[in-house]
Amino acid sequence: MIILQAAGLGKTLAGRPILDNINMTLQAGEKAGLVGANGSGKTTLLKCLSGQLEAEHGNVMLGKHQQLGFLEQLPPRDPEETIWDIVMGSFSDLLDIRQRLSELEQAISSGRGDVDMLLKQYSLLQDEYHDRNGYACETMARRILAGLGIDPCQYDLRLGELSGGQKTRLDLARLLALSPNILLLDEPTNHLDMSAVEWLEEYLNDYSGTVLVVSHDRRFLDRVVNKIFELRERKLRAFEGNYSAYIVKAEAQDQARLKAFEKQQEQIRETEAYIERYRSGIKARQARGRQSQLSRLERLQRPAQEIRQHSWKLHSRQDSGEIVINLQDVSKCYDGKSLFSGVDLLIRRGERVALLGPNGCGKTTLLKLITAEITPDQGTIGLGSGVRPGYFSQGYENLQHERTLLEEMVYDCNLNLQQARDKLAMMHFRGDTVNQRVGDLSGGEKGRLA
Known part of the structure; x- marks a missing residue:
């Protein structure tokens, strides 16, 4: 259906x-x-x-x-509301039925009004509540929050206290709870x-x-x-x-369409050559007939090719010392909560290091400490000789939305116009697209620009 x-x-x-x-x-x-x-x-x-x-x-x-449920259509919530209240708000219609059942129970026990009518209303509401699994609201909320990495100790956190990533996970929890x-x-x-x-x-x-x-x-x-x-x-x-099957099928379809396009182009070239050769003379009538056929021909379009990123390398502008980053006994707290403490980290030139951990454990905070956007509560952070960090953030906060792509590269990266165009072309921003406003880009395009 x-x-x-x-x-x-x-x-x-x-x-x-x-x-x-x-x-x-x-x-x-x-x-x-x-x-x-x-x-x-x-x-x-x-x-x-x-x-x-x-x-x-x-x-x-x-x-x-x-x-239909879509994250961006979720209504805004009060910054003072807690995580638990916000997620339970997705069950508001069931909670309303629960409240009405409680009111009916009190009315029936007190004998006020038409008891038979009240019992009938109560029975109908109870059936609806049962059919919609109203008794499992809290269980479902806890299951969704736990699955998305939100611990029970965080349920009382207010919306205004959450990071951008935590708010995104909370919105996803709200949407899933709506079912x-x-x-x-x-x-x-x-x-x-x-x-x-x-x-x-x-x-x-x-x-x-x-x-x-x-x-x-x-x-x-x-x-x-x-x-x-x-x-x-x-x-x-x-x-x-699934996606793997799509890759195989799309490639086969693209190849078949390209082959059909190329075959038609060859036929068009042969027909045009015939028309040119016999435009006048004994075969002029046949040439006019082929010209008529050609004008009625439904021409195939060359299949659009998938955009593939260029192979290119990042080069450091200058060599650094052997020690690149050195953290000693670093600690950081937010709102009285310890994110981490006693962190020691030594990174040497040429090493590639992955930083893993659950949401909210302080990975982004550690990166901001290294780039000196924030300061540690305890310990020291040292960068080696000649080290200049470059930071690619989750939210692309450093982009200026009112600038064009070309302006962003020229002013932020200290490049001339041609250098800026060359760098943008490497990420498939070409022609007039370099004059778009940064604010008009999609999320993925902003990531490529950043």
């Missing part, structure tokens, strides 16, 4: 066509992935499907009695540690509703989805199977 359908969707943003004649159907219970290059329009398509953006062309049809018929998820694994990603995989596999998820995580898509939609050059293609 089709529960969500898009027909002929077209959308333009900041003067740039993003979607063109997009057709999509989602069946009940289907788990689908939406893939494509950064800036191809994946988030825009989700927003059009959810109604957050209105397409200039086409329409979206949602099945009767279907509830809509259709889940639209845009990069849900961002800000999740590995154990939380694995939990989300299991949750979505057990989820009885329909899922459409945008992700660049191939492993996640392989484990969760059974269909892939590919958005490329403003067009949408659908493939049955």
Whole structure:
């Protein structure tokens, strides 16, 4: 049964066509992935499907009695609310029934009013509460929060005290607690540690509703989805199977389309040569006939090629000393809570180091200590001779949204115009795209720019 359908969707943003004649159907219970290059329009398509953006062309049809859940449509909450209250707010309709049942119990026990009518109302409400698993609200909330790495000791934290990553996980918890018929998820694994990603995989596999998820995580898509939609050059293609199956099928389809295009081009060249050779003379009539056939020919378009990143290397502008980073007995607290203490770390020139740990353990804080954005409560942090750190942050906070891409590179990186264009081209920002505003870029494009 089709529960969500898009027909002929077209959308333009900041003067740039993003979607063109997009057709999509989602069946009940289907788990689908939406893939494509950064800036191809994946988030825009989700927003059009959810109604957050209105397409200039086409329409979206949602099945009767279907509830659609999308993170960006969640209503804002009071910064003073706690994590627990916010997640339990997703069960507000069930909590209202629970409150009404309590009121009816009091009225029945006191003998006020028409007891038979009250008993009938109570029975109907109790059946609805039972059918919707109202008794398991708290259990479900604790299960979701635990799966996303939020411990019971954090339940009383207020929204205003949370980091950006914690707020993202809390919003995901709110959405999962709502348990809509259709889940639209845009990069849900961002800000999740590995154990939380694995939990989300299991949750979505057990989820009885329909899922459409945008992700660049191939492993996640392989484990969760059974269909892939590919958005490329403003067009949408659908493939049955997980991500690995999509790679094989898309490559085969691209090769077949390219072969058909090249064969048609060869036929066009031969026909044009024949027409030119016999335009006048004994075969002029045949030449005119072929010219007529050529003018009616439906010409194939060269298949759009997937954007592939250039192979390039990062070079340090100057050699550093043997010791690059040296942390000794470093400690840091936030709001009276110790993130870590007694940290010793020595990194030497040429080493590649991965920093792992659960959400909220202080990984980003440690990086900010090393880059001197914040200071330790205790201990020392030393950078070696000639060391100049470069920091790629989760939220791309250092980007200036009012600048163009070219201005950002020139002013922030101390480059001339040609050097800036060359660097941008390495990340596939070419032509007029270098004059776009940073604020108009998609999340993935901002990551490439950063």
